[in-house]
Amino acid sequence: MLPEATLDGIDTIVIGAGIAGLTAARQLQRAGQRVVVLEARDRIGGRLHTLCTDGLATDLGASWIHGIADNPLFDLVESFGLATREFTVGSFQPDGRPIAYFDPNGQRLSNAACAAFVQDVRTVDAQLAIEIAASAPSTSYEDVVERSLARMQWDEDRRERVREFLRHRTEEQYGVWIGDLDAHGLDDDQVDGDEVVFPDGYDAVATALASGLDIRLGTVVTEVAWAAEGVRVTADETLVATRAVVTVPVGVLQSGDLTFVPPLPATASAALVGLRMNAFEKVFLTFPERFWDEGLYAFRRQxxxxxxxxxxxxxxxxxxxxxxxxxxxxxxxxxIRGWDDARVAGSVMTTLHETHPDAPAPTKVQVTHWQDDPYARGSYAYMTVGSRCEDHDLLATPIGGVLHLAGEATWSEDPATVTAAYRSGHRAAEHILGRTLPFT
Ligand SMILES: Cc1cc2nc3c(=O)[nH]c(=O)nc-3n(C[C@H](O)[C@H](O)[C@H](O)COP(=O)(O)OP(=O)(O)OC[C@H]3O[C@@H](n4cnc5c(N)ncnc54)[C@H](O)[C@@H]3O)c2cc1C
Structure with a gap:
């Protein structure tokens, strides 16, 4: 089926120049392989995308390393000498850093009320762990939350405060309605150590990883044909190689824009069915002056x-x-899909004015549009009801000895993150080389 295996002298074609693809390519090239990276966009980084204007770096994609302890991604960042800043509030923590809460009437909670509410969240979280462990397949996160809340001898208002917190946590962590996430969809949701952000932009990690690689930008891959002899990858031109690492997001794999010939085998295709791209957009609002208290990491509205x-x-x-x-x-x-920035800002300001009536109009508004991005199709993947945690890793099972899927959605331990993308790219290189590799 494939052309005679002269293979253009390419050992491995990597599809996608996000963190997973760049990591795999870097490891393989270091091991002496000839590697070509094909990237649809006119930039590298994928869902790491820093906009630099007038010296100000704004991360439109990922911002945080969610926990730097025992995290090889943070070790890599340090080895590159990149600047980071502690900002431990990126995982929807109820407390731990200064966070203010405003009650349903718009009044700020006292410290005592705040502490009591946080304790309620912790109490329900402890019960949730039990309910999740005991849940049957095809149970939603909403189901286990309701079961946990039902065990609390509280009045409905007290239950509702925790219910909405858990709903918002599900939305912010996975960009999905609580009833559409599997009960195990937040199993990985733990942060080891501080969280950090990148004052000069997260995509510096991609730039550093890409150094010395042969990356072909503006190259949209439409077909990957695979057989025992190797792979044939179709974009503007056709390239053949001994193998391919495919790191495009789950949404692209499911879209039909990139086809596999023959189709992906049952293990991968069954795992893929359970994962779906989410809806998660950032909204930055810059004001002429601060109208919220100094020293707060965040404030929340109940x-x-x-x-x-x-x-x-x-x-x-x-x-x-x-x-x-x-x-x-x-x-x-x-x-808000399809809304212009002014309409989004107006909607946000209506809510903000209830707690901060003197808030001035923003001077600058930036809204992301990852749902409309054909090479992302959302921000990251979540587990639909009925899927299993191990589906992520199953996606990465090497196919026919020549095809390797990688990317955030192929890593079970902490999927949906840059760390997952990094580890998955590293694993793909290990699978190909047949040995373990050091991270840095
Ligand atoms: C708004 C937002 C906020 C986030 N916040 C965080 C955060 O704070 N912390 C965190 O850890 N993670 C966060 N994430 C998730 C994180 O960005 C991703 O998990 C990670 O960057 C994915 O890397 P990847 O290499 O798997 O995929 P990608 O970065 O998507 O790389 C895949 C590449 O494949 C390319 N591609 C797609 N189709 C084709 C094709 N047909 N042909 C050729 N190339 C193709 C894409 O252009 C892309 O460059 C966030 C993501 C978003 C969007």
Whole structure:
């Protein structure tokens, strides 16, 4: 089926120049292979995308390393000498750093009320772990949350505060409505050590990884044919090689824009069915002056008014301009699809004015559009109801000795993250070389 295996002298074709692809390519090239990276966009980094304007770096894709302890990605960042800044509030923590809460009436919670609420979240979280462990297949996260709340001898208002917190956590962590996430969909949701962000932009990691690699930008791959002899990859031109590492997001794999000939085998295709790209957009609002308290990492809104816009993160330290970051996640992100920035800002400000009536109009608004990006099709993948944690790793099972899938969605331990992408690219290189490799 494939052409005579002269193979253009390429050992491995890597599809996608995000963190997974660059990591695999770098390891393989270091091991002496001839590697070519094919990337659809006119830039590297994929879902790491830093916009630099007037010296200000804004991360439109990933911002955080969610836990730097025992994290090979952080070790890599340090080995590159990249600057990071502690900002341990990226995993929807209820506390641990200064976070203010406003009640459903828009009044700020006292310290005592805040502590009591956080304790309620912890109590339900402990029960949740038990309910999740005991849950039957095809149970949703909403089901286990409701079972946990039902065990609390609390009044409905007290239950509702925790319910909405867990709903918002599901949305911010996975960009999905709580009823659409599998009960095990947040199993990986733990942070070891501090979280950090990148003052000069996260995509510096991609730039450093890409050094010395043969990367062909603007190259949209439409077909990967594979057989025992190797792979034939079709883009503007056709390249053949001994093998391929495919790192495109799950949404691209499911779209039909990139086809496999023959189709992916049952192990991979069955695992793929359970994963879906989410809806998760960032909204940055820069103001002429600060109208929230100094020293807060974040503030959150409880109650019906906070259904869409409930959490604001102070990212002023980027360049000193008072700036809040909020997220449209899950249903809110789906609903604002197609809105212009002014309409999004108007919606956010309506909620903000309830707690901060004197908030001035923002001078600058930036909204991301990952749902409309044909090479991402969302921000990251979540587990639909009925899928299993191990589906992520199953996707990465080497296929026919020549095809390797990698990327954030192929790593079970902490999928959906840059760390997962990094580890998955590293694993693909290990599978190909047949030995373990050092990370840095
Ligand atoms: C808004 C947002 C916020 C996030 N926040 C965080 C965070 O704070 N912390 C965190 O750890 N993670 C976060 N993530 C997730 C993180 O960015 C991703 O998990 C990670 O970057 C994925 O890397 P990857 O290499 O698997 O995929 P990608 O970065 O998507 O790389 C795949 C590459 O394949 C290319 N491609 C697609 N189709 C084709 C084709 N047909 N032909 C050729 N090339 C193709 C794409 O252009 C892309 O460059 C966030 C993501 C988004 C979008």
């Amino acid at each position: 109650g019906e008014s906070g259904a869409w816009w409930h959490s604001w993160y102070d990212v002023t330290s980027r360049d000193g301009s008072p700036t809040l970051l909020t997220f449209a996640a899950g249903p809110a992100a789906r609903a």
